[in-house]
Amino acid sequence: MSLIATEHPRGFQEILSDPEASRSQSPSPRARMPSFLSLPDSVDATSILSRLRVAFLGVGAVGRNACVHLARLGVKALWICDRSQYKAESQLTQPIDPDEIGLPKATAVGSLAKRLSPTTRVYVYDGAFESLGAMAFADADIVLLATDNIRAELECGQHCLHLGVPLVQASVHGGTLTAQIRFRGHAASGSCCTSCGLTRQEKIALTSEVRFSCDGSTARTTTRPTQSTSHLCAIAGDMAVNQVLRYALGLGKSVVDQEVEWNGFSLQTRITRLERKPQCTADHTVWRRCYTEGPVADCTLRDVARAAGMHDDGRLERAAFRVGETCYVQRGECREWHGQAVERFIGIGESAGSCSRCGDTLQPGPFFTHHTAPSQLIVTQLDRPIRELCTEPPDWVLVSVNGEAVLFRTASARGPMKRRPGRCSLGT
């Protein structure tokens, strides 16, 4: 079966069904859906799952199993991100066909998921998560993390925490036959995050496995491959899906902020409460989400601050703004060392303009480049439409004051089903 990929914003490509294949009948998940204990008869599990949107970071030995299970459940959408390709050794830990060796994992798993569930929208990205930006998984109801890359783990965890999207982390420890599932609800700033659970060894490994390019714009991460058996990886993937199912359908006691650990020696399961570490250095701010009627780029930053309730009583003076995936460049220099004000939000790879004296390209200086621009720095630009401050109009803007933050997105960027931050709207 050939599959057709189409471009999708934010770097993902959508996998489309082969028209021939879509003519063949695919069974409804309802045909095998059990009547779950404790789920009222009035609640239709198949219907709820058909509205569930799940994102995956890592579809290797653990993630692939989970992703395929969710496709069989007929979920609404899957976002799949994995930067690696199948190697010969991949056959030792994951149920792949030898023909798949050399294929990018995200595309391979996405294609399989689409074949299993043609009604599921499947989006794949065969690159590094770090290059996708903060809104990569903004439309997902839940994110499943199954990667060995600690830096990507942290970045994904940080984005999910800000967006209030629950994160399920599945991992294994081969030597002790242990599978571990951590479910982080990210409901409030008091929730635990990925960084809270980092061990000292992981922190050391984090630094040693990263290599940056000279300009610092790209990072190459070398991770050790999973040292485990295929059955243990499968168990971890299965357990992760079990927790997703329980969360989405509200089955049994809450699984939020809980770690489930299964051990193959004792054949016992242990459940531990996950709590925020007081000394955690991650930013635990959960952003309030709002949508603008028209394009957010048509608003001014003052409009945004006012709508967020961060305008009056001296709050605007303390506010700071993030405009999409751009940085605010205060100042740049050309090769002739002519310093010049830039005062624009510049995206990665975009030009900071030309020198007014010699016409050469201005290079932004790191000291004068701000990921988040304090309002005092952009006082004269607060009343201009945001699109005039950027090269490309952004589809989101964030305003924050002292640990409170409100995210504004263009309404058209909003998916058909939204959940309220910190709560699951998939139930009744």
Add this chain to the structure above:
Amino acid sequence: MFIRNLSSSDPQPPGDGLSGLEGVPLPFVLERHLEAAVAGAGGSPEWRHRKSAEAHDILALSRLAPNRIRVDQLDLSENLRVVINMRAPVPTRRHGSDELVIATEVLFGLQYRREALLTPQPGASFVQILAPSGIFLPQVPANPPSCLCLAPVLPPGIRCKELLLLTYYALTMQTFQIDVGDPHGVFNGEAASWWQENAKRIPLTREPFLQRRSAPKEDGS
């Protein structure tokens, strides 16, 4: 904000070295400036607290080494941003000239972002040389912006005081990387080759960042 260290006293470094900086009292003027910067600090309470502690360390260092660094600007509104004047021998070469000129001081901006607490950062992401132009070091590119590369990767949570010391040692070539074939690379290949041929001039000084005065002997000498 322009800060001058008006302290007349010249205190000794704390007995436990740089880890004791937080206990170093600031003179009145620096204390007021720190308070003003902290009052304008943004971000979550934890981030504000961290920035305040880092800013105190920087000002304490400037008090302990008034002849080495002077803090010219301090801004905690979003990231920690500080402009520092450092007195140190720094090699420069004017565009088109072969003559090496050793400048006696350097002005640089240090920006510490919140992400630096969580994930490893590229070594060139913290310090930008503001003056003089034409710094002739392998770790500084020949063309703007004049970022100073302190290491291939810097670990998460690195302290500002450590960055300041790394900056001093890199500028004075007490730490250096002049091998163009090294996989970690250099920013200025011409400077690397030049310094390889003139390796006997390295380092530019052997003075430590902090100079501890020897304790007076009992006989008063």
